[in-house]
Amino acid sequence: MYKILILNGNVDERSLLYDVLREFDEEFELYEAKEKEDTLRIIHSKNIQIVITDRHTNLYEIYENYPYLEIIMIGNEQPIFADNIRCVKEPLQKDDLKQMLIEAIHHIIKREEEGSVWEVEHAGIRAAEKRVSLERDDTWVKEIETAISLKNGEVLKFKLEQALRTYRTIEEQYPFYVRSMYMMILQLLVKIVPSKMSDLEKMIEYIFKTEQSIKIENLLLTYAELVVDEFENEAKSSNRVIYQVKQYINLHYHEDLKLSHLAEQVYLSTNYLSNIFTKYTGRSLNKYIKEVRLSKAQELLLSTNMKIADIGRSVGYDNTSYFIKKFQEQYGVTPEKYRMKPIDQEETWN
Numbered sequence: 001m002y003k004i005l006i007l008n009g010n011v012d013e014r015s016l017l018y019d020v021l022r023e024f025d026e027e028f029e030l031y032e033a034k035e036k037e038d039t040l041r042i043i044h045s046k047n048i049q050i051v052i053t054d055r056h057t058n059l060y061e062i063y064e065n066y067p068y069l070e071i072i073m074i075g076n077e078q079p080i081f082a083d084n085i086r087c088v089k090e091p092l093q094k095d096d097l098k099q100m101l102i103e104a105i106h107h108i109i110k111r112e113e114e115g116s117v118w119e120v121e122h123a124g125i126r127a128a129e130k131r132v133s134l135e136r137d138d139t140w141v142k143e144i145e146t147a148i149s150l151k152n153g154e155v156l157k158f159k160l161e162q163a164l165r166t167y168r169t170i171e172e173q174y175p176f177y178v179r180s181m182y183m184m185i186l187q188l189l190v191k192i193v194p195s196k197m198s199d200l201e202k203m204i205e206y207i208f209k210t211e212q213s214i215k216i217e218n219l220l221l222t223y224a225e226l227v228v229d230e231f232e233n234e235a236k237s238s239n240r241v242i243y244q245v246k247q248y249i250n251l252h253y254h255e256d257l258k259l260s261h262l263a264e265q266v267y268l269s270t271n272y273l274s275n276i277f278t279k280y281t282g283r284s285l286n287k288y289i290k291e292v293r294l295s296k297a298q299e300l301l302l303s304t305n306m307k308i309a310d311i312g313r314s315v316g317y318d319n320t321s322y323f324i325k326k327f328q329e330q331y332g333v334t335p336e337k338y339r340m341k342p343i344d345q346e347e348t349w350n
Helices: 009-022 036-047 058-067 094-113 117-149 153-170 176-190 194-209 213-252 259-265 270-279 284-302 308-314 320-329 335-340 343-349
Strands: 002-007 026-033 049-054 070-074 085-090
Touching: 002 009, 009 026, 009 094, 009 308, 036 058, 036 070, 049 094, 070 094, 070 213, 070 308, 070 320, 085 094, 117 153, 117 176, 117 270, 153 213, 176 194, 176 213, 213 259, 259 270, 270 284, 284 308, 284 320, 284 335, 308 320, 308 335, 320 335
Parallel strands: 002 026, 002 049, 049 070, 070 085
Antiparallel strands: none
């Protein structure tokens, strides 16, 4: 009896698979895992021998944890990196699937006949040792993801080049692992360039098919350049928006400057405007508005005889007590005392 785990969400393909299995003389014990988290648990607890899947993202975990498994991948061509991973093109054909199952069963029989039971039993230990040595390489993907989240193009390129150099040295030993890492990096990059999202499936297929790693490296570097360009364009656009908002505040500081109103002036959402303003100026919009208003109040205190209440209203503070409180927080003295100080001490309050 052979134990098979099916990881396939396509109802028609599962039905075809069951039809094929009925044609075999051998008996099969079938299991299905609907959630990714169940996959390794079922493989381990049920002593699975064959996995049939259409999920690219599961392959690395399965292969590294249980390298003795026979894996049939639906939706790709035969990869070059593992002799126990067989791929069937889509649309799925009955004869192709049957042939892959025959090969998988023969491989299992051959391995048992060669007396490699000890190797099978200890494969999990060796896989664990591999994971320990490869954990440090996973950090490259995380650091690339961090650089992207911070929109730092220079760091992104630096980390990507480091990752590619590292993967180049271990690809011959861990080819499937490296291709999986390439795929993860590509997915991170393409998310930042929406216009390229339609290429993602094709490019992932390319990563698993091509024999020349240098072509994959060039592909990832090309997408990285597109992401850097996107960051630079966004920065230029953001700087222009920030300049426009600042100009508007400088002209309308005496008015009720709500975030929603400012966002309308530059055709952005309130959250986005608030975030980019803080990111590129180092202070919030509210703080900037307060600084502009209090700076105008300084000028009026030193150059006019206006009453404190009138000055507060003229710079956007209808509540005089609130105006005095904010002024004192900013400069350490009340507006009245500020007016009484010699002008040459003004710098001590800035």
